[in-house]
Amino acid sequence: MSVIAAFYGGKSILITGATGFMGKVLVEKLLRTSPDLKVIYILVRPKSGQSLQQRVSQMINCKLFEKAKEICPNILEKIKPIYSDLTKPDLGISKEDLEELLCHTNIIFHCAATVRFDDPLRHALQLNVIATQQLLLMASQMSKLEVFIHFSTAYSNCNLKYIDEVIYPCSVEPKQLIDSVEWLDDSIIEEITPKLIENRPNTYTYTKALGEMVVFQEGRNLNVAIIRPSIVGASWQEPFPGWVDNLNGPSGLIIAAGKGFLRALKTTPRAVADVVPVDLVINLTLAVGWHTAVHRPKSILIYHCTSGSLNPLLWTDMGFHVLATFEKAPLEKAFRRPNADFTTNKFAMQFWNTLSHVAPAVMYDFYLRLTGRKPRMAKLMNRMLKTISMLDYFTNRSWEWSTYNTEMLMSQLNNEDQKLFNFDVRHLNWLEYTENYCLGVKKYLLKEDMAGIPEAKRHLRMLRNTYYLFNTVLFLIIWRFFIARSQMARNIWYFVVSLCYKFLSYFRASSTFRH
Numbered sequence: 001m002s003v004i005a006a007f008y009g010g011k012s013i014l015i016t017g018a019t020g021f022m023g024k025v026l027v028e029k030l031l032r033t034s035p036d037l038k039v040i041y042i043l044v045r046p047k048s049g050q051s052l053q054q055r056v057s058q059m060i061n062c063k064l065f066e067k068a069k070e071i072c073p074n075i076l077e078k079i080k081p082i083y084s085d086l087t088k089p090d091l092g093i094s095k096e097d098l099e100e101l102l103c104h105t106n107i108i109f110h111c112a113a114t115v116r117f118d119d120p121l122r123h124a125l126q127l128n129v130i131a132t133q134q135l136l137l138m139a140s141q142m143s144k145l146e147v148f149i150h151f152s153t154a155y156s157n158c159n160l161k162y163i164d165e166v167i168y169p170c171s172v173e174p175k176q177l178i179d180s181v182e183w184l185d186d187s188i189i190e191e192i193t194p195k196l197i198e199n200r201p202n203t204y205t206y207t208k209a210l211g212e213m214v215v216f217q218e219g220r221n222l223n224v225a226i227i228r229p230s231i232v233g234a235s236w237q238e239p240f241p242g243w244v245d246n247l248n249g250p251s252g253l254i255i256a257a258g259k260g261f262l263r264a265l266k267t268t269p270r271a272v273a274d275v276v277p278v279d280l281v282i283n284l285t286l287a288v289g290w291h292t293a294v295h296r297p298k299s300i301l302i303y304h305c306t307s308g309s310l311n312p313l314l315w316t317d318m319g320f321h322v323l324a325t326f327e328k329a330p331l332e333k334a335f336r337r338p339n340a341d342f343t344t345n346k347f348a349m350q351f352w353n354t355l356s357h358v359a360p361a362v363m364y365d366f367y368l369r370l371t372g373r374k375p376r377m378a379k380l381m382n383r384m385l386k387t388i389s390m391l392d393y394f395t396n397r398s399w400e401w402s403t404y405n406t407e408m409l410m411s412q413l414n415n416e417d418q419k420l421f422n423f424d425v426r427h428l429n430w431l432e433y434t435e436n437y438c439l440g441v442k443k444y445l446l447k448e449d450m451a452g453i454p455e456a457k458r459h460l461r462m463l464r465n466t467y468y469l470f471n472t473v474l475f476l477i478i479w480r481f482f483i484a485r486s487q488m489a490r491n492i493w494y495f496v497v498s499l500c501y502k503f504l505s506y507f508r509a510s511s512t513f514r515h
């Protein structure tokens, strides 16, 4: 019998960020494995003109929830959306809703965050730190609260090489910073941001570290645990392989590679791609929720959800797996044939950027202009180059995370739970996973039909022939140019032609002789 699934039965669970990538998988798994849970309160903001109810309907009508709906037919009654904007005072929650939450909530999963790397410090602070602080305050008034699970990232301390399951203090106290940004002008905040984040690459990792400090300082009287996943990718097994719904992490670049936009990447040869499947992260999270509620550890435990130390995958290997998959099942209407050069050298990367990224985009835009259409490729390419440069920090470094707590937890699960809430990354086959990831990107993100693969292959063949033709014409033009100007080039040309002629005559003569 599953102890973890039984634990969530009859519980009222509050989830922030339920409409996000990980939040959806969390809601789905809870409903699938504990259909007898009482209610899941989800804090949602209206978005793109959709009401809260419309957002919930859209969420549960996606393929991800198909199995959960079979197991839990009254799924709509189980999910209660609560209006909330985490950037507003008191999280924008109405008095009545607040009362209900304070009276009934047993478990909180705090998933919401801004994961953008380029967010201004003020906004990132608002969501990743102040909202966490306010949620903790709210949690401290909940009479039935058993556990508070906070989602952080394994990269919150990416300024270190070895990262332990502890909270590392930042040089500035979160409270001081929160007070300061209240009266500081945006331009001044922008100016001091590089000094504050020190040797971290962006405001995301910095504010996630501050968020952990806030949890440590203000969650002491609560029963809290922190999950630190590394790079979260598509699902491995549950509810089916390859599910993914946004462009974050590797997904965007997998598309870019499949469409033939991304043709070169700077990465150190031994740099580890610390990817973890989303279902594995959610399984660990649910196990941590159960363990923390039942065992009530004396201090806040941190759980690293990483793959590098147990089952490492290199970025270059992942790249080759991606290319191999798109060879078998190409994306539709690719810009160029998928191919990639991995380089460690900054100058080589600049060379490849010019040759493989910028030049084809500029040429294609020229062609679009000639045919009376609006050029768009250079703009797209610049966006992709910006994204690559933002991810460069992560594809060129490796970290080591300790996993004592995660391993301790694994050893405490019974056989049934080890299967139902599997978070053992050692059993993962990266080749198979990457293949499913790419197919998932094709089906669920790009909504491409698998029946279109023969046409996509034809398109790639056409691109290959165009490429050969283009190169031949280019070679002939350049050669013609040299022949016209240089006696030496002419001599080489005549020498090569006469050599070819002699070989041909020789083979023809010898084959006539044999007959």
Ligand SMILES: CCCCCCCCCCCCCCCC(=O)SCCNC(=O)CCNC(=O)[C@H](O)C(C)(C)COP(=O)(O)OP(=O)(O)OC[C@H]1O[C@@H](n2cnc3c(N)ncnc32)[C@H](O)[C@@H]1OP(=O)(O)O
Pocket (backbone or CB within 6 Å): 115, 116, 117, 118, 153, 154, 155, 229, 230, 231, 232, 247, 248, 249, 250, 251, 252, 253, 254, 256, 257, 265, 315, 318, 319, 320, 322, 340, 383, 384, 386, 387, 390, 391, 394, 395
């Ligand atoms: C050969 C294969 C090897 C694979 C090799 C992979 C290496 C991959 C390393 C990952 C390493 C992460 C390690 C941290 C792990 C965490 O803990 S963080 C959680 C993950 N967070 C992220 O990944 C967020 C990263 N993204 C961002 O911060 C922002 O999107 C960027 C990169 C700054 C771009 O900002 P922007 O220029 O304002 O663009 P934005 O409005 O976001 O989107 C503009 C367009 O680009 C598209 N786009 C957005 N993001 C992406 C993306 N990542 N890729 C492509 N297109 C994108 C959007 O769809 C949008 O298109 P339109 O809708 O306009 O048509």
Ligand SMILES: NC(=O)C1=CN([C@@H]2O[C@H](COP(=O)(O)OP(=O)(O)OC[C@H]3O[C@@H](n4cnc5c(N)ncnc54)[C@H](OP(=O)(O)O)[C@@H]3O)[C@@H](O)[C@H]2O)C=CC1
Pocket (backbone or CB within 6 Å): 016, 017, 018, 019, 020, 021, 022, 023, 043, 044, 045, 047, 084, 085, 086, 087, 110, 111, 112, 113, 114, 115, 127, 151, 152, 153, 154, 208, 228, 229, 230, 231, 232, 233, 246, 248, 249
């Ligand atoms: N994805 C990854 O690779 C990793 C993620 N993490 C952490 O996991 C957690 C979940 O990440 P992920 O699911 O990928 O993120 P997403 O960007 O997919 O989801 C973010 C969620 O936060 C909600 N949210 C954002 N701003 C607000 C707001 N002002 N008010 C209310 N809700 C808001 C979003 O709601 P809406 O739908 O309305 O936008 C969405 O539900 C985060 O804490 C992140 O730091 C950690 C490591 C890696």
